[in-house]
Amino acid sequence: MMARTATSISEVICxxxxxxxxxxxxxxxxxxRMTMTDFGSLRPTPADDFSPEExxxxxxxxxxxxVEPRHTRAVQRDLVWGAFSTMRYAWAGxxxxxxxxxxxxxxxxxGAHLVRSGQVSFVLQVMADPDEALRSRWVMNESPEAVIASxxxxxxxxxxxxxxxxxLDHNRPFAIIAKPCDLSAVHRLSRxxxxxxxxxxxxxxxxxxxxxxxxxxxxxLAEFGVDEEEVTLFRHxxxxxxxxxxxxxxxxxxxxxxxxxxxxxxxGWQLETRCKLCPDALGESADVAVADVWPGGSPVxxxxxxxxxxxxxxxxxxxxxxxMNAGDLVLGEAITPRQFxxxxxxxxxxxxxxxxxxxxxxxxxxxxxxxxxxxxxxLGERLTPEARSKELEGSVSRARxxxxxxxxxxxGDKR
Numbered sequence: 001m002m003a004r005t006a007t008s009i010s011e012v013i014c015x016x017x018x019x020x021x022x023x024x025x026x027x028x029x030x031x032x033r034m035t036m037t038d039f040g041s042l043r044p045t046p047a048d049d050f051s052p053e054e055x056x057x058x059x060x061x062x063x064x065x066x067v068e069p070r071h072t073r074a075v076q077r078d079l080v081w082g083a084f085s086t087m088r089y090a091w092a093g094x095x096x097x098x099x100x101x102x103x104x105x106x107x108x109x110x111g112a113h114l115v116r117s118g119q120v121s122f123v124l125q126v127m128a129d130p131d132e133a134l135r136s137r138w139v140m141n142e143s144p145e146a147v148i149a150s151x152x153x154x155x156x157x158x159x160x161x162x163x164x165x166x167x168l169d170h171n172r173p174f175a176i177i178a179k180p181c182d183l184s185a186v187h188r189l190s191r192x193x194x195x196x197x198x199x200x201x202x203x204x205x206x207x208x209x210x211x212x213x214x215x216x217x218x219x220x221l222a223e224f225g226v227d228e229e230e231v232t233l234f235r236h237x238x239x240x241x242x243x244x245x246x247x248x249x250x251x252x253x254x255x256x257x258x259x260x261x262x263x264x265x266x267x268g269w270q271l272e273t274r275c276k277l278c279p280d281a282l283g284e285s286a287d288v289a290v291a292d293v294w295p296g297g298s299p300v301x302x303x304x305x306x307x308x309x310x311x312x313x314x315x316x317x318x319x320x321x322x323x324m325n326a327g328d329l330v331l332g333e334a335i336t337p338r339q340f341x342x343x344x345x346x347x348x349x350x351x352x353x354x355x356x357x358x359x360x361x362x363x364x365x366x367x368x369x370x371x372x373x374x375x376x377x378x379l380g381e382r383l384t385p386e387a388r389s390k391e392l393e394g395s396v397s398r399a400r401x402x403x404x405x406x407x408x409x410x411x412g413d414k415r
Contacts, residue, residue, distance in 0.1 A: 003358065005065045006367040009058055010047045015366050016273030016404040017064030018043055019211060021182050022138065022159030023189070026166075027054050034159045035409055036135070040214030041272060042157040043409040061188035063181035064274055068372040069284030070187050072313040078337040079375055080348055082284040086311040086320065087340065089293065089332030091304075093323075102153035102238045104305035106290045106329065107177050107204055110319060112144035113328040114175050114202060119319075121172035123147050126158040133231045134217050138163035140174070152238040153206070156214045161185060168195045175202035179211065181278065183285040202319060205283030207291035207310075207344060210275035219270075220262070221247070224255045241305035242292075259299055266346075273404050277361075279354060279371035281347055287316035293335070293343045308335050308343060353391045355380030360395025366404065 006012040009024060020042030024032050028050065035045040050058065059065050074083035081087075092098040092105030101108040111123040122142040127150035129135040136158040141147045160178045164186070167174050176186065183203050190196035221228060226249055233248035242259040263269065275281075283289030293308040294300075311317055323329035341348050354376045358368040380388065398404055 003362050003370075004367050005370050006059070006062075008048075009044060009050060009055060009062070010408060011367060012062060012064040013043055013047055013408055014405060016406055017277070017367065017369065019063055019179075019181050019272055019274045020044075020157050020159055021063060021179075021185055022162030023061060023164065023185050024050075024058060025159065025162040026164040027058055029165065034162055036157070036214065037406075037409050039406070040157065040216070040218060040270070041406075042159050045409040047408050057189070057192050060192060061185045063185050064369065065367075066188060066370040066372060067181065067184045067279045067374065068188060069184075069280065069374065070313070071373075074312055079378060080351060081282055081310060081337045081340060082280075082312070082374070084310050084312050085317055086309070087335040087337065088309055088311075089335060090290075090307050090309045090320075091330050091332070093327045093330050097148060097151065098305045099240065100148075100238055101151040101305075102236070102242070103206065103290060103292055104241060104307040105151065106307040106309060107206060108148055108151040109328045110202075110204055110288065110323055111141070111147040111175060111177055113323040113326060114319070115142065115147060116144045116328075117322060117326065119173070119322070120175045120201060121170065122167070123175045123177060124160060124163055124167045125150055125177040126154055126160050128152070128154065128234065132228070133234045134214060134221075134228055140167055140170070153236050155212050155236045156217055157211060164189075168193070168199060171199065173199055173201045175204060176200055177204045177206075179208050180205045180280050180283040180285065180289070181208075181274075183283065184280060187285045202288075202315060203286050205286035205289045207283055207289050207347070208275075208278075208281045209346065210269060210271040210278075210281070213270045213272060216268075216270035220245070220257070226253070226255070240302045242299050243302070264298070273406070274369075276350070277354065277357060277369060278350070279369055279374045279376055281350070282344075283310065284312065284374065287311070287313045288319065291340065291344060293340075295342055297343065297345045306332070308340060310340075351376060352379045352382050353387075356383065356388045356391035357395045360392040361399055361404070363392075363396055364399045366399055 024044035092109035097105040122140045136154040230249040244256040247255040289310040
């Protein structure tokens with residue numbers, strides 16, 4: 001059976017391929033809004049209110065349809081990690097940023113440096129919603145202080161691209177800090193909106209372990225006996241590396257869990273379905289991608305904070321040099337792709353499994369994601385026949401039992 005992709009945004013959603021990036025809201029000028037579903041995912045609502053022109057533009061860029069790296073002049077190429085020019089340890093030059101931020105503060109340090117040095121006018125990114133602490137919202141930060149105030153990973157749903165058209169309408173150069181899937185959408189959209197390549201001059205990504213549904217955070221609150229409306233702070237990590245997950249309430253209660261207490265069991269991550277089918281969690285559309293660098297893939301305790309950077313473009317190299325010269329970034333030793341494999345073993349396993357998973361979906365007539373120039377076929381050949389069969393059969397079983405499907409969002413969900 002031939003592989004196929006979704007032919008409508010509704011089909012993307014119903015087959016579990018929507019990540020809630022926010023592009024639908026941006027392209028429609030806010031007529032279609034990102035809303036929180038009852039199972040804790042952001043989805044465009046209503047999902048059938050696009051003009052033919054809007055839907056065509058969206059389908060050409062949607063990361064639930066196609067994922068594609070940006071082609072650069074990077075001097076090295078790796079089967080797993082793609083094109084790169086530099087792989088190094090790195091951390092924020094400011095000890096306070098390094099401590100407060102997730103993953104040693106590299107993305108925060110780079111974003112703040114870009115604004116401080118005048119290389120961009122603002123940074124499009126996400127931060128904790130000051131009115132709903134569990135949730136995230138997009139912001140355009142115009143000062144280093146604002147970038148630093150937005151520091152910290154947001155493991156729940158986030159829609160940074162909902163602010164993309166507002167950013168473009170400013171008609172000033174800007175940077176974006178987002179997930180790899182978001183940056184693939186930016187790259188694909190640039191074919192129909194040339195303003196992106198002119199104005200979105202730096203694209204920074206975290207190497208992504210997957211986006212958890214808000215259901216994960218709701219479950220933690222239930223464990224603590226806290227209602228969402230009582231929460232004034234929900235910090236996923238940071239204030240150490242990796243730092244604790246911390247919840248504060250309006251009546252002064254404080255709850256914490258360690259990173260491994262919350263994330264040690266992968267079966268409880270509540271990941272979006274699309275994350276289990278992601279062809280590029282490594283940021284191949286970014287100028288710089290930043291990753292955790294824990295040997296074996298998990299922390300064994302707290303440390304001062306270290307990141308790994310993967311620089312993929314001339315613009316990325318220039319940014320790293322500028323930030324280092326200004327003291328905003330510190331570079332450590334070189335890292336090899338095989339060391340990164342050890343730091344991110346789940347990423348390697350997923351990339352090797354994807355072709356088999358997609359084949360299973362094809363067998364039951366479901367759409368898959370077109371992975372252009374991401375080498376998943378070659379990586380899939382590294383699986384043993386037994387492992388390949390297990391992945392394929394698992395996808396078929398999950399599809400037939402409805403585990404990859406979801407209903408269309410309706411007005412009046414939790415958002």
